[in-house]
Amino acid sequence: MPTMTYLQAISDGLREEMRDDERVFCMGEDIGVFGGAFKVTDGFIDEFGPDRVMDTPLAESGIVGTAVGAAVVGLRPVCEMQFSDFISCGFDQLVNVAGKMHYRQGLAVPITVRLPTGGGFSGGPFHSQNPEAWFMHSPGIKIVAPATPEDAKGLLISAIRDPNPVLFCEHKHLYRRIKGDVEAGVYATPMRARVARDGDDLVVITYGAMVHTALEATEELEGVRVLDLRSLVPLDEEAILDSVRACAKVVVVDEANELCAAGAQVAALIAERGFEDLDGPVVRVATPNVPIPFSPPLEQAVLPSVDRIKEACVELLAY
C-alpha cells in the first residue's frame, strides 16, 4: 500500500475519481496551469486538459454558482476555494442556491467544495479560519473533515459521489505534515465517526487536525479514547453516544472559535441524549471567540494546544 501525505492523498483521490468518472471536473483559482495554491491539482491540466481543470476568475460566487448549474445538468464539479476563508464570497450561492435547490425544485446538486481550512502557521485572520459551523447551521449541505490521508482520499470520493452539496474541509496544517498508508484505486469512506484510539475512562471528541493534537495530548494518559468525527453533517450521533456510554467523561475539542462551533452541537447532543451516562461536566477546549492572530506566539496562545487538551483531560479524569 503506498504511503502518501495528506495532500498527496487528496490529489490521488481527485485524480482517481476523475479517471473513473468523466462527469467529474475541477474549477478554482490558479488550479490549472499553476497547479493550485497548495499544488493539490499539480499536473492535472496535462492529464485531463483545460476543460476539466478550469482556472476561474477571483470570484467565489461565480465558482459556486457555475458549479451549481453544471451539477444540475448532470456533471460532478469539484470547486477549490484557495482558502476556506474565501467561501464567504460564495455564501449566497452555496447556502441559498445549492443548499435549498432540492427542497425548492427537487433538483440534486452534487457539487463538492474543497475548503483548505485551519491555522497554526501564521496565516493571519483571513487565511486560518475553520468556517464549518457557518454551514452546519444551514440545511441542505453536508460537511466532512478528514484527519488522515486514508480518510482524505476516501471521503473526497464519497463527497464527489454524494448527490448533495458537500463541503470538504481539508486542513492545511496536515497537508505535508501527516503521512499514512493509502489504498490504491478508488474507494469511498462512509461519513461516519471512527475511533482513533480506544479507551474507557474519558473520550476526546474532535475532528480534522485536532485529532492529531488530541492523540498527542493523551498519549501518556491511560484509558483515553479519541473519537474522530470525520463527518459533521451528518453527525454520527450514535458513535458519540456510544462513546459517552463507555467513557462517561467527555472533552470536546474544536480548532474553530468556541461559540456555536461543531463541538457545541456535540455537547448539546450529549446533554440531551447522554445525560444519564455522564460522570462529569462536558468540557470544551476550543479557540476563544477572537480572530486568529497573525503573530506566531499569539496564534499558538489561542489555538487548542497539546498542553491545554492534556490539562483538560487530567482535570476531568480526576473529577
Next chain:
Amino acid sequence: MPQMGVSVAEGTVAEWRKQPGDRVEADEPICVISTDKIDTDVPAPASGVLVEILVPEGETVDVGTVLARIEVEGSEALGVGRWALEDGTDAKPNGGKRYSPVVARMAAQHDLDLEAIKGTGRQGRVTKKDVLAFLEHADEAPMHIESPYRPEPEPQSPTPKAQSPKPGALSRMRRSIGEHMKRSLETAATCTTWIEADMSRIEAGREQLGLTALPLVARCAIAALREHPQLNAWLEGEAYTVHDAVHLGIAVSLGDEGLIVPVIHDAQELSAEGLGRRIKDAAKRARSGELRPDEVRGGTFTITNPGQYGSIMATPVINQPQVAILDLEAVVKRPVVIDDAIAIRPMTIFGLSWDHRALDGVLAAQFLASLRRHVEAWDGG
C-alpha cells in the same frame, strides 16, 4: 511547584504555612519549598480560601506539580477550574454530596446506598469507576466469615435424571415474599431467643374448647405483650412506635403458592374462642383469595405456626416494621423433671425473633418467660 531556578527540576515542601480552610491573600506566603540549596517562601498566586493541600510536608515533587488548590471568590478555583465544589455548610440534599447523572442512575438500578461507597474523585466524589468497583465486589462475602469448609461435591448419579429441571420465573407472590424477607434481614438486627414451655394446660384447654393450640397461645402472647408493650411496636428508620392495641398477624400457609399474614385487629379484645374463630375465618378466606387489602395491613406483632410437620425450632424473619415475631412449633411429649421427679409432659419450644435495634435480649427473655407463665397457668383465658 514553581520553578525556583533554571537548573532546579524538583523541590521539597518543607512547611505549610496555611491549612485547608484558611484564608489566603495574593502574594502571602503559603508554604516553604526547600530545594537542594535554599528554602524559599511560595507566595499565593491568588486571594481566596485554601481548599486542598495536594503535596504534604516532606514530599519532593517535580516542577509544575500542583501543590494546593485555592478557591477564589466567585467559586472559580485555581486548578479546580469550574468544578469547585461548595463546602458542605449549606443545607443540601444528600448531606451536601452531589452525584453525577451516571452514578445516580447506577445507584437507582442496583439499589445502592451511595453513602457506603468510598469516593476517589475530587474531594471524595463518588465516580462511576467507584460504583463499578463496588458492584464488582458486592457479591463477595467478607473474608472473616468465610469458612474453610467446602461442601462435598454432589455424587454424580449414574443414570440420567428422570426429569430435567425446568427453569421458570418466580410467581408474583414468591417475588413479593422474597423481597419482604430480604429487606427485613437487611433492615433489622435479627436475633432469636427460645424458651421451653409445658403445654399440658393448653392441651387440656384446647380439647375442652375444640380448638387448635394456636388461639390459646395467641391469647397468652397478647397477655405477655400487655406486660411488655415494647414488643408490640414498629421501628421505621429511627421512629419507634409502641402500640396500645395488639393487631395480631397470623402467618397462613397457602401451600405451594406461598404465605400470607392476615391481621386480626384489636386482638386484645378477643377471647381464645373469638381468636380461634377469627383465625379460622381469616385462614379460610386467605386460601380462597378473599382477603381485603386492609386485612393484611397494620399488624403490630406476628405469630407463625408451622409446627404441624413436627419441626421443633425455627428462626423466623421479622415482619417489617414490627420488632418481633413469635414462632410456635410442634408440641412433643418429653420426659421433664418436675420437683425432682421425672414426668411426661407435652412440651414445646417458643422461638422469638426480635430486632436488636429496638430492644435487647433481656426484654425478649422476659417476654418469653411471661408467655410461658401464661401458657403454663392456662385457666380458660
